[in-house]
Amino acid sequence: MRIRQLLIIASSVLLLSSMIWAQAGAKPAAGQSLSVAVSSASPDSLLNGGPAAWNQIAVKRVALNRTPPLYDTDEPATLEIQSVDVRTARTGGKLLVELSWRDPTRDAIALADVPDTPPETRFRKVQTEADDRFFDAAAVMFPAKTDSGAIAPSLQMGDAEHPVEIYYWNATRGAMLMQAQGRGTTRRTGQNFPVNSTYQNGQWNVIFELPDLPAGTTVAFAVWNGSQKDRDGRKYFSVWQALE
Amino acid sequence: MSKHQYAMVMDLNKCLGCQTCTIACKKLWTDRDGTGYMYWNNVETRPGLGYPRQWDRIGGGWKDGSLQPSPLPTMDDYGHAWEYNYERRLYEGKKQPVMPSPEPKSGVNWDEDVGGMNEDENYFFYLPRICNHCTHPACLEACPRKAIYKREEDGIVVIDQDRCQGYRYCIKACPYKKIYFNEVTGKSEKCIFCYPRLEKGQVNACAAQCPGRLRFVGLLDDPESPVHKLVLVHKIALPLFPEKGTQPNVFYVPPFNPPKRGNYGSSIQDGPRVPLDYLIYLFGPDVKDVITRLEAELKKTQEGGRSEALQLLIGRDAETRFHVRPQLVQIQL
Numbered sequence: 001m002r003i004r005q006l007l008i009i010a011s012s013v014l015l016l017s018s019m020i021w022a023q024a025g026a027k028p029a030a031g032q033s034l035s036v037a038v039s040s041a042s043p044d045s046l047l048n049g050g051p052a053a054w055n056q057i058a059v060k061r062v063a064l065n066r067t068p069p070l071y072d073t074d075e076p077a078t079l080e081i082q083s084v085d086v087r088t089a090r091t092g093g094k095l096l097v098e099l100s101w102r103d104p105t106r107d108a109i110a111l112a113d114v115p116d117t118p119p120e121t122r123f124r125k126v127q128t129e130a131d132d133r134f135f136d137a138a139a140v141m142f143p144a145k146t147d148s149g150a151i152a153p154s155l156q157m158g159d160a161e162h163p164v165e166i167y168y169w170n171a172t173r174g175a176m177l178m179q180a181q182g183r184g185t186t187r188r189t190g191q192n193f194p195v196n197s198t199y200q201n202g203q204w205n206v207i208f209e210l211p212d213l214p215a216g217t218t219v220a221f222a223v224w225n226g227s228q229k230d231r232d233g234r235k236y237f238s239v240w241q242a243l244e
Numbered sequence: 245m246s247k248h249q250y251a252m253v254m255d256l257n258k259c260l261g262c263q264t265c266t267i268a269c270k271k272l273w274t275d276r277d278g279t280g281y282m283y284w285n286n287v288e289t290r291p292g293l294g295y296p297r298q299w300d301r302i303g304g305g306w307k308d309g310s311l312q313p314s315p316l317p318t319m320d321d322y323g324h325a326w327e328y329n330y331e332r333r334l335y336e337g338k339k340q341p342v343m344p345s346p347e348p349k350s351g352v353n354w355d356e357d358v359g360g361m362n363e364d365e366n367y368f369f370y371l372p373r374i375c376n377h378c379t380h381p382a383c384l385e386a387c388p389r390k391a392i393y394k395r396e397e398d399g400i401v402v403i404d405q406d407r408c409q410g411y412r413y414c415i416k417a418c419p420y421k422k423i424y425f426n427e428v429t430g431k432s433e434k435c436i437f438c439y440p441r442l443e444k445g446q447v448n449a450c451a452a453q454c455p456g457r458l459r460f461v462g463l464l465d466d467p468e469s470p471v472h473k474l475v476l477v478h479k480i481a482l483p484l485f486p487e488k489g490t491q492p493n494v495f496y497v498p499p500f501n502p503p504k505r506g507n508y509g510s511s512i513q514d515g516p517r518v519p520l521d522y523l524i525y526l527f528g529p530d531v532k533d534v535i536t537r538l539e540a541e542l543k544k545t546q547e548g549g550r551s552e553a554l555q556l557l558i559g560r561d562a563e564t565r566f567h568v569r570p571q572l573v574q575i576q577l
Contacts, residue, residue, distance in 0.1 A: 071386070073313040073416060114428060119276045126277040127325050128427040131412075132316040173430060184388055187407075232388055232411045 033242045034060055034219070039091040046089055046096045047196050047207050054098060057087045064101075064223060064236040077228045081236050084138075084221055088243065095210045095243075099138050099221060106199045107136045107226025108171030134231050136171040137224040138206050142217055144179065152218045152240045156183040156233075167208050169195050171226070175208075183233070217243045249379065249399035250437055251464040251471040252451065253481045254372055255497040255557055258458035261356070261370040263287055265450035265459075269374075272449045273436070278428030280325025283352050284435040285450045287372045291360040291522060295352045295373075296321035296421050305382050305419030306489030314416040322424075323351030362504070362519050369499045369518060371526075372458075374450065375422040375435035376483070376492030377401045383434075386417035398463070399493065400437045408432055419488035445570035447562070457559045462567035464493060469567040470556055471495070478553040480534050480541075482527040497557065498523050500535045 037057040039046060046053050066079045085100040112126045119125050143153050144163040153162030157180035166178040166186065175195040180186040194209040213219070218240040224230035269285035288294045296302075296317035303314030326344040333342050359368025377394075381401050384392040391407035392414060394400070403414070403423070408431040415423045415432060423434045438448035446452070451459035462469025464476070474481045474495070481495035504515040523531045541551040559565040 070388070071311070071413065073311050073386070073413075075313075111428070114277050124327060125275070125280055126428050127280045128278045128282075128319070128425065130319050130427065131281075131322070131415075131425040132318050184390060186389075186409075232409070232413075 032239060033244050034086060034088055035244045036095070036215070037087070037089040039089040039096075041089075041091060043092045043094040043096060043194075043209055046091065047194055047209055051205075054087055054089075057089055057098075060086050060241075062086050062221060062238045062241060064221075064238055066236055067233050070233050074234065075229070077230075077234065079236075080228065081223055081225060084223055084236075084238065086221065086241075090212060093212050095212045097140055097208045097210060097219070098205065099140075099208070099223070100203060100205045101138075101223055102203050103136060103223075103225055104202045105136075105225075105227040106171070106204075107134065108199070109133070109135070111172060134224075134226040134229050135173070136204060136226045137169060137230075138204070139166050139168040139222045140208050140210065140219055141166045141222065142210075142213060142219045146214055146217050154182065155220060155237065155239065157186055158182060167193055167195075167210055169197065169206055169208065171197065171199075171204075213243055215243055219243060245379075246394055246396050246399035248397060248466075249464045249493055250377065250442065251462065251475065251493040251495065252374070252437075252448070253460040253471050253474045253495045253497065255458040255460075255559075256369055256371065256499045257497060258456040258557075259287065259370040259372055260456050261287055261289070262455060263353070264453050264455055265372055266352075268449040268453035269435075272438075278426035279424075279433075281319065281322045281352075282424040282426075282433070284422075284424075284433075285372065285374045286352050287370050288353065289356050289359055289368050290371045290526070291368065292355045292358060294371075295323075297350060297354070299421035300485065302421060303419070304417050304421070304488070305485075306380070311382055311386055311417050312419070314419075316412055316415055316425075317421055320350055323348070323354065360522070362517065365504065365517075367517055367519075371484075371496075372450075373420065373422065373484075374494060375401065375437070376420055376490065376494045377435075377437055379491035379493060380489065382417040382419060382488075382490050383414035383423055386413040387411075388413065395439070398439070398442070400439050400442075401434075402436050402439070403432055403434060405429070405431055405433070419485060419490060420492075442568055443570060445568055447566040447568050451566065452562075457565060460556075460559065460565050466567060470559070470565055471567075473556055474553070478537070478541075478556070480537055480553055480557075482530055482534055484526060486528045486530075496527065497538070498527055498531050498534055500538045 035058060041053055061083050063083050064081055069076055081101055081103060087098040089096045114126050141164050144165045153159060153164050158164035159182045163181045168176045168178050175192040177189045177191040177193055178186050179189055197206040220240050221238040223236040265285050266283055266287055273284055274282045286295045294300060303312050305312050324346050326346055326348050328342050328344055332338040333340060359366055377400055389407050389409055391404045410430040412425055423432050425432050447461050451461050460470040462471045464471055466472055481497050483492035483495055499518055504517040541553045544551045545554055
């Protein structure tokens, strides 16, 4: 118990220091930048063309951090996913971001289709199969106002002056575009975005199609591991990375 | 703190375990996709496993001002909703018996009427359960999305389905395990105390349908309401597991009669049919005083007197049992 408390404190300090750094508005340090390939391939071929389409694009390995337990009642979780491999490409007015990470468990299901007819008119209803499973997910976050200069928003979902956009993908529920202005304010916009995901040999590969973002924009990544009961702020996160 | 607080009192001496309340609730609120296994209202046999099974020992609630940890109950704890293969038997002409699928292995009322043993005699009673619409709800505190709120005007605790992201911290936090996850919608849901009915002046469906007339509904802060009288004036109704710290607004008149042996009118405390320790486990140590008060009221009537408390508990008509007022100001759309 004592060791766990120490761990929580240590990781909180780490997290807080990265938050303070982020809120102080400094530009990401050297080494925390992402080169962006300019591709002649179409957005669709990068999105759906398989690994060959990305062969020429350099990979950056971005370290992931684990959020400390956020609530008294949280079970502790170990750092099972150390890093995410990121590739980015600009083409056709879009920014494509590929995230790949190792995760030995594929936490995803195919939800049963819900018929369009009202449930009361149907003899059978779609049933809840399980109530205690969580799914793998990933997200790319960037400032909603890309003209905010050197100020990188708080890593905790931005703040009132620095709203963020979150392109969230869930292995079961698909793509959702979200917006936030600080921790606890994340809301779904109801919109989605093109995404392609594959899971092979213990590795997730998810390609996000984002609007083009100008050089210097900061982006951050998050990964959720369903088998570690990840959801909400219980997740892996990277610090801000500046697009070159 | 809400301005008013709706509350319910259930007289366990009158519950016959017919599950009419359960079905009234199910047909009205949980006959949708993803809700097959959910019973916002359930009636369980006590002592017994409960629904979800062993919910009273899982965890959650408050201790010294902190939320207590709890695992999520599994579908085996709730019991999977099963269907019958009517199509194969009736339409496809397969000569198979009509069988449930998946094979039932547990369920909402799995151990009905099993009860427990008091020395060499079997005993049980029924415990109907809904969300307690607590004054200090652990679920509300646990939700990082602030999707759960307590209605200012009547104290009813509801989950905003637009804000809910299905994180299930609320399910863990609730010591009564009265919140359910709908995997089809990806959101959690619970008893809403039939607020749309109350707003129209109709009492909760479970209370309206109860053949045993054991449910009393009204504002706890309304001196004219039956719940105010039973809980605060006569002091004969208690919340379930008060030590969980959430201050429930559903109260129970504990089973107090008849005694195991002896003449009618002898005290349950002399030869308890239901072991007093078990009632203390459920309702806290105050249950002894409540039973003493109830027995005194009973004695009063047996000696030809009149007991306001017992007259109220008889609950002859809906006007006596329910004090529901439609919203004074209706929103004009």
